[in-house]
Amino acid sequence: MSSVLFVALPLLFGFATPLLSRLGKDAVAYASVAMQLFLLCLSFYLLESVSLHVEIISIAPPLGISFVLNSVSLLFVTVFIFLTTLFSFYCLSHRETGSYENETKFLILLNMLLASSAGLVLSSDIFNIYVFFEIAGISAYILSAYRKTPSALEAGLKYLLTGAVASVFLVFAIVLIYLNIGSLNLAVIAQSFEALPFNVKLLISILLFIGFGFKVEIFPLNFWVTDVYQGSSSLVNALFSGIVAKAYLFVFFHIVYLFLPDGDFSAFLIYLGAVSMLVAEIAGLKQTNLKRLFAYSSLGQVALIFTAFALQNEDAVQGALFIVIAHSFAKLIIFLVLAFIEKEYESIHIDILKELNAPFLRAVLLIAMLSLLGIPLFAGFVGKLLVLKSLAVSGMLGVLVMIVIASLFEAVYYFKLAGYMFSKGERRGALHVGFIQKSVFALLVILLIVIGVAPFILSGFLGEASRVMLDSANYITVILGG
Amino acid sequence: MFDFFNQSEVIKTIVVLGSMALFFVGLFGLLTRKHIIRIFMSIAIMESSVFLLFIGLSFKSDFIAPIIDKTHKNIAIMNDPIPQAMILTAIVIAMAVLALGVSFAIEYYKLTGRTDIDEMKSLRY
Numbered sequence: 138m139s140s141v142l143f144v145a146l147p148l149l150f151g152f153a154t155p156l157l158s159r160l161g162k163d164a165v166a167y168a169s170v171a172m173q174l175f176l177l178c179l180s181f182y183l184l185e186s187v188s189l190h191v192e193i194i195s196i197a198p199p200l201g202i203s204f205v206l207n208s209v210s211l212l213f214v215t216v217f218i219f220l221t222t223l224f225s226f227y228c229l230s231h232r233e234t235g236s237y238e239n240e241t242k243f244l245i246l247l248n249m250l251l252a253s254s255a256g257l258v259l260s261s262d263i264f265n266i267y268v269f270f271e272i273a274g275i276s277a278y279i280l281s282a283y284r285k286t287p288s289a290l291e292a293g294l295k296y297l298l299t300g301a302v303a304s305v306f307l308v309f310a311i312v313l314i315y316l317n318i319g320s321l322n323l324a325v326i327a328q329s330f331e332a333l334p335f336n337v338k339l340l341i342s343i344l345l346f347i348g349f350g351f352k353v354e355i356f357p358l359n360f361w362v363t364d365v366y367q368g369s370s371s372l373v374n375a376l377f378s379g380i381v382a383k384a385y386l387f388v389f390f391h392i393v394y395l396f397l398p399d400g401d402f403s404a405f406l407i408y409l410g411a412v413s414m415l416v417a418e419i420a421g422l423k424q425t426n427l428k429r430l431f432a433y434s435s436l437g438q439v440a441l442i443f444t445a446f447a448l449q450n451e452d453a454v455q456g457a458l459f460i461v462i463a464h465s466f467a468k469l470i471i472f473l474v475l476a477f478i479e480k481e482y483e484s485i486h487i488d489i490l491k492e493l494n495a496p497f498l499r500a501v502l503l504i505a506m507l508s509l510l511g512i513p514l515f516a517g518f519v520g521k522l523l524v525l526k527s528l529a530v531s532g533m534l535g536v537l538v539m540i541v542i543a544s545l546f547e548a549v550y551y552f553k554l555a556g557y558m559f560s561k562g563e564r565r566g567a568l569h570v571g572f573i574q575k576s577v578f579a580l581l582v583i584l585l586i587v588i589g590v591a592p593f594i595l596s597g598f599l600g601e602a603s604r605v606m607l608d609s610a611n612y613i614t615v616i617l618g619g
Numbered sequence: 620m621f622d623f624f625n626q627s628e629v630i631k632t633i634v635v636l637g638s639m640a641l642f643f644v645g646l647f648g649l650l651t652r653k654h655i656i657r658i659f660m661s662i663a664i665m666e667s668s669v670f671l672l673f674i675g676l677s678f679k680s681d682f683i684a685p686i687i688d689k690t691h692k693n694i695a696i697m698n699d700p701i702p703q704a705m706i707l708t709a710i711v712i713a714m715a716v717l718a719l720g721v722s723f724a725i726e727y728y729k730l731t732g733r734t735d736i737d738e739m740k741s742l743r744y
Contacts, residue, residue, distance in 0.1 A: 264705055264708075267709070268708065268712070271712045271716065274716070275715065275716060275719060278716075278719060278720075278723075279719070282723055282726075285726060285730075286730075287727065287730045287731050287741060288741055290723055290726050290727040290730065291727065291739050291741060293723050294655065294720065294723045294724060294727060294739070295739070297716065297719065297720045297723060298658065298662075298720070298736075300716070301659075301662045301713075301716050301717070301720065302649065302662060302665075304712075304713070304716070305662065305665045305666050305669060308666070308669050308670075308709055309669045311705075312669055312672060312673040315673070315677075315701070315702065315705070316673070316676055316677065321701070321705075
């Protein structure tokens with residue numbers, strides 16, 4: 138029953154808001170945080186207690202819909218809920234200063250985003266995946282255009298246009314799958330996909346690749362991403378970068394592992410990921426708008442995760458999961474700090490860092506950037522090391538070199554930013570960072586350092602998660618009941 | 620004279636060719652038009668072509684509607700209901716997305732007076 142709660146409760150919250158808002162102005166906000174805390178406790182409880190980490194909710198497997206809660210989907214759901222909860226705490230402390238309007242709508246959209254991301258990860262039915270794909274899309278489009286300024290609306294329009302085109306291709310792929318296989322269940326499709334004629338397989342793969350390619354922000358389908366990040370508010374960017382992109386990445390590779398287990402496609406995906414990272418990091422060098430700069434950095438990191446998943450071996454997938462966690466935490470910190478700076482200083486130009494007068498924020502930002510860069514003793518290091526190691530082991534030295542060069546470019550602009558932050562010069566008046574905001578940042582930073590210093594806390598669980606993710610045969614037997 | 624068109628192979632060919640033609644009309648519009656509303660219309664055309672393809676290929680004219688009641692209990696001669704349910708859902712979602720898009724476009728036009736996507740370049744550098 139529990140895996141349904143991850144989708145149902147946030148959606149129910151949306152329907153309950155008219156009732157909740159009668160209880161008072163704050164009721165909605167507190168109810169939202171309480172619900173997320175409950176889900177967080179539930180997911181931690183499941184992490185501890187479900188020994189096999191497999192739970193299926195369904196009506197007679199091949200016919201009905203089913204949710205599969207195994208260790209890897211639980212990991213993603215936990216990360217999403219954890220990030221959303223911290224985000225909500227941050228927003229709770231933000232609202233005292235009255236910074237964003239129409240909070241109820243914002244919270245409904247936030248929870249819709251959480252529900253659909255959890256649904257994307259949990260669902261084992263391709264049409265359900267399409268539905269959650271669209272729900273996540275719609276809430277993201279609205280969040281992107283939320284401020285209703287020209288630039289926000291432009292970002293929303295661009296996001297929506299690419300999303301709508303992506304969904305046409307995804308529906309097309311689903312239609313072809315159903316016409317050829319006669320089922321929408323991922324396990325059934327995975328069983329018969331291999332036997333399809335080559336042309337049909339190729340067409341379906343291309344359509345799925347285009348459909349998901351827009352959403353997983355891979356080159357050359359990622360031209361819209363930086364515009365969207367620049368136009369949306371930094372608060373929302375934290376969600377896009379931390380949650381939405383990760384959910385789509387997981388689903389894409391989940392489908393790749395199930396449909397093409399022997400990796401016909403993977404060499405193409407590996408090179409595409411590496412090229413994508415290189416392009417993103419080079420383009421990031423000359424950016425002067427901080428939101429746009431970190432959008433490029435997100436593209437680079439997502440491409441690195443993409444490459445690692447495409448390698449289809451245990452070490453690389455484990456590395457990818459480490460990077461997923463490290464990147465989500467670091468980007469949450471960075472975009473929340475940017476939101477704070479944008480609100481206080483009303484500018485997001487790179488020069489504003491020179492005038493930033495808040496030692497705490499500077500320190501936090503620096504640690505997040507070091508972790509993104511993959512400096513030892515921070516969480517990003519472990520993941521990057523594992524990915525580079527498995528690249529070297531599988532003999533893909535070309536890709537390895539490309540990733541190292543891309544990381545060097547990344548280092549150049551991070552150190553440029555660090556230089557800006559710690560340069561001597563005139564600073565503005567001191568910023569006051571609230572207690573809750575400070576604790577949110579501190580918690581994330583501590584986690585980044587703890588994971589970096591002692592990766593073995595997580596590596597057992599992530600190792601199991603990566604095995605589960607790669608083991609398509611087991612997934613199929615679990616759903617179809619042997 | 621129209622018996623020729625009533626064969627299922629001919630119908631399927633027409634459906635496939637017609638919907639693919641429609642798809643490419645939509646794709647052409649998507650790539651060449653600049654007005655935001657026309658782009659939305661192109662996307663709608665592409666979506667309809669996919670829906671048509673699915674319904675056209677999965678519908679069998681000599682089968683009956685998939686409704687089980689006292690007189691119709693033979694499932695073997697019923698059309699498959701899944702494609703229709705799926706496409707209904709997909710139509711609703713696609714309509715919702717397009718409506719949202721048009722509302723964004725209207726708000727954007729009110730603020731800036733622009734409808735051409737080539738002019739939407741305030742988000743560069």
